[in-house]
Amino acid sequence: MQLIKKFLLSLTVFAVLLFSANAQQTSTSKKNALKEGSLEEQFEYISRISSNYKAQGKRYEVINLLYYEMIRSNVLDSILALEKQIDEAKSTIDIQKIDNIALQTQLKNTKSTLEITNAQKDKISLFGIQLSKGFYNVILWSIIGVLTFLLLFFIYKFKNSNALTKAAKKSLEEIEIEFEEHRRIALEREQKVRRQLQDEINKQKTNNKANNK
Known part of the structure; x- marks a missing residue:
């Protein structure tokens, strides 16, 4: 009889220890589920493990206060994380707006510079006067x-003058030739006349000598 009592006592202690370990493991599993799962999974889990009752035709859910505090903390953390993400997104949007304004300003400056460059490119300075490229090309x-x-006019005049010079030179050469010929003939005539005159003088002298005798 005493042996049976000891056996029952041992069995009871073993059952209590097993139940305590199982309860502790279940509690740890519940805490892990509330820590690691998403909010939707956590709410589903709370709804699944919570007890409920009806009173006055209404259904009430009974939630463990510890689990309530855990899921409340998780919700607040998620809200803070979302608010932080929203603030970061707003900051990013503000930075992008500033960058867009800077890019638009830079684009306007670039367009203005390009217009000035095109205007200067289409104009040419001549003696300090700005002229359009078309008018400059005409000038x-x-x-x-x-x-x-x-x-071409000076080339024509030069050729014409050269031709006249050649003609004048040729005419001068012809005149010189004619002049030399005329002088030669005149010299021959003069010499002939002198010879005739000398002959007459000599003849007169001869006649005079003959008459004197």
Whole structure:
């Protein structure tokens, strides 16, 4: 009989220890579920393990205060995390707005610089006077045309003058030849006349001598 009592006592102690360990493991599992799961999973878990009762036609859920505090803390942490994410998103949006304003300002400055550059590119300074490229080209080609005309005119005049010079030189040579020929003929005539005159003088002298005898 005493042996049976000891056996029952041992069995009772073992059952109590087993139940305590199981309860502790279940409590730890519940705490892990409330710590690691998402909010939706945590609420589902609380709804699943909570007890309920009806009073006056209404249903009430009974939640363990410890679990309530844990899920409340988790909800507040999630809200704080979301608020932090929202603040960071707002800061990012503000920074992007500032960057967009800076980019728009830079774009306007670039467009203004490009317009000024194009305006300067389409104009050319001539003796300190800003002229459009088209008008400058008209002036430039007009000057080139006038200079080309003058060059051709001077070439024509030079060739014409050269031809006249050659003709005058040829005429002068012909005149010199004629003059030399005329001088030669005149010299021959003069010499002939002198010889005739000398002959007459000699003849007169001979006649005079003959008469004197």
